[in-house]
Amino acid sequence: MDISVIFDLRNILSPDRVLRDVLLKEHTTFKTGGPAGAFVLVENNDELARVVVFLKNREIPFFVLGNGSNLLVSDSGFDGAVIKLSGSFNELSVSDNVIIAGAGVLLSKVCLMAEESGLSGLEFAYGIPGTLGGAMVMNAGAYDGEMSYVVSEVTVLDGEGIVRTLSCEDMHFGYRESIIKHSPMIVLSAKMTLEPGDRAEIHNKMADFLQRRKSKQPLEFPSAGSTFKRPVGYFAGKLIEDAGLKGKRIGGACVSEKHSGFIVNTGGATASDINMLMETVEEEVYQRFGVKLEPEVIKIGKF
Ligand SMILES: Cc1cc2nc3c(=O)[nH]c(=O)nc-3n(C[C@H](O)[C@H](O)[C@H](O)COP(=O)(O)OP(=O)(O)OC[C@H]3O[C@@H](n4cnc5c(N)ncnc54)[C@H](O)[C@@H]3O)c2cc1C
Structure with missing residues (x-):
């Protein structure tokens, strides 16, 4: 990656949030992958939009890294920018039976919040080691459940750097598929609508699914x-x-x-x-x- 790109990115964000020589094997569950041209930590929608517009204008390839749990990154790494969502992308809130989670939040954390709030519907996802963003892209699923069953809205940054809200239908979810996988859109956050349930039952279901994973995987x-x-x-x-x-x-x-x-x-x-x-x-x-x-x-x- 051209060093001038690093300097320009550091001017857009701050020097400590644009890193060089980061080995992607440290950010993937396969524990493989060479260096990223630039490893960019972005903390909010506004910063993300500025970074994306800059990278597009300079025709620099980039991708958003979730928890790296569905990636095989080449030994020669990725000669472009790897964007890691942090800061406000880790926000998580619940109101009545609706959970709103930022794209960087780990799915297991969302599941635990649902359990704590006595909300049912996400038990299947406990044990899937990805972020909410990755789960939207992949329509993560297990044990007869999948994200599309609980997602009511997804907020994205589109290819032009504009924030848009997509309905569940707009997401075109399929088996390990969504519209995001085939477009330049970036998931910012998602709203999940769950059903009130019994906390102990929710807990037991999650524990059972986790146990099944441990015994089979x-x-x-x-x-x-x-x-x-x-x-x-x-x-x-x-x-x-x-x-x-x-x-x-x-x-x-x-x-x-x-x-x-x-x-x-x-x-x-x-x-x-x-x-x-x-x-x-x-x-x-x-x-x-x-x-x-x-x-x-x-x-x-x-x-
Ligand atoms: C032990 C183990 C068990 C697993 N079990 C399951 C399972 O039961 N069911 C299942 O479906 N999967 C499973 N997976 C696979 C994986 O956890 C899921 O696919 C998960 O949804 C990936 O999320 P991630 O955050 O790690 O995404 P990553 O692997 O980091 O990225 C996956 C894709 O999503 C894109 N992406 C990530 N975040 C964003 C964003 N905010 N905006 C736009 N694009 C984004 C990336 O660029 C990439 O293309 C398992 C993996 C492991 C290691």
């Missing part, structure tokens, strides 16, 4: 959750296992012995190891069963 290793989307009519993990790929390794990357739907970093895996293993799995499953596995994990940078 290889949470002891770095990963990005399910590597592939569920193909219509199949389960990715079962296809991978039936193709004899459970435990298959490339470098430090391994198809989990505990859950074949997860590729894990057993220690020292490079992004390239993980990418090669993903491609091997896709190829073998296609050869064996004629089913095309589509990555759920988003790849960033050059592979």
Whole structure:
């Protein structure tokens, strides 16, 4: 990244909020990824709009980093700006049966607030290790629930730097899909409308879901959750296992012995190891069963 861009960004924000040489492996749950051209901490809508307009005018690629729990970042990193939302993006409030959360708030925190307030509907999301922003983009879901069932409004910054409010319909939510994934929009916050419920029941449901995760998923290793989307009519993990790929390794990357739907970093895996293993799995499953596995994990940078 051109050093003049760093200086200009530091003038827009402040020197301590535009960092160089930040390794993205420290910001992803896969624990892989090289340096960001610039790592930019943005604290409010106004700053975000100024940064986005600047980057667009200079034609500098950028992306918003949530909790990095669905990303495979290249070993060579990302030669652009990585925007991390902080400050006012971490605000969380509840009023009656409505929770409003900033895009940077961890989903688990939103779930705990719902539980504390005796509000039901978000139990499924407890244990998904992402931010509210990432959960909107991915329409995160589990155990027959997904964000689209509870979201009533999403506030975004559009490609022109204008703040807009989208309804749930406007979001075009689908299976691990939303309009945000295919547009330059950035999620600022979301409003979730929940149902009054019994606190103990909500608590027990969340504890049960968490326990199920612990018993079925290889949470002891770095990963990005399910590597592939569920193909219509199949389960990715079962296809991978039936193709004899459970435990298959490339470098430090391994198809989990505990859950074949997860590729894990057993220690020292490079992004390239993980990418090669993903491609091997896709190829073998296609050869064996004629089913095309589509990555759920988003790849960033050059592979
Ligand atoms: C152990 C484990 C278990 C998991 N279980 C589940 C599960 O049960 N269900 C499920 O759906 N997922 C699961 N995941 C995957 C992941 O947690 C979700 O996809 C989550 O929603 C990603 O959120 P994030 O904040 O980490 O986003 P990131 O991974 O940081 O980003 C994902 C995408 O969203 C974009 N993005 C993030 N924030 C914004 C924003 N504010 N505005 C615009 N774009 C943004 C990023 O640019 C990127 O394209 C799991 C992951 C792990 C590691």
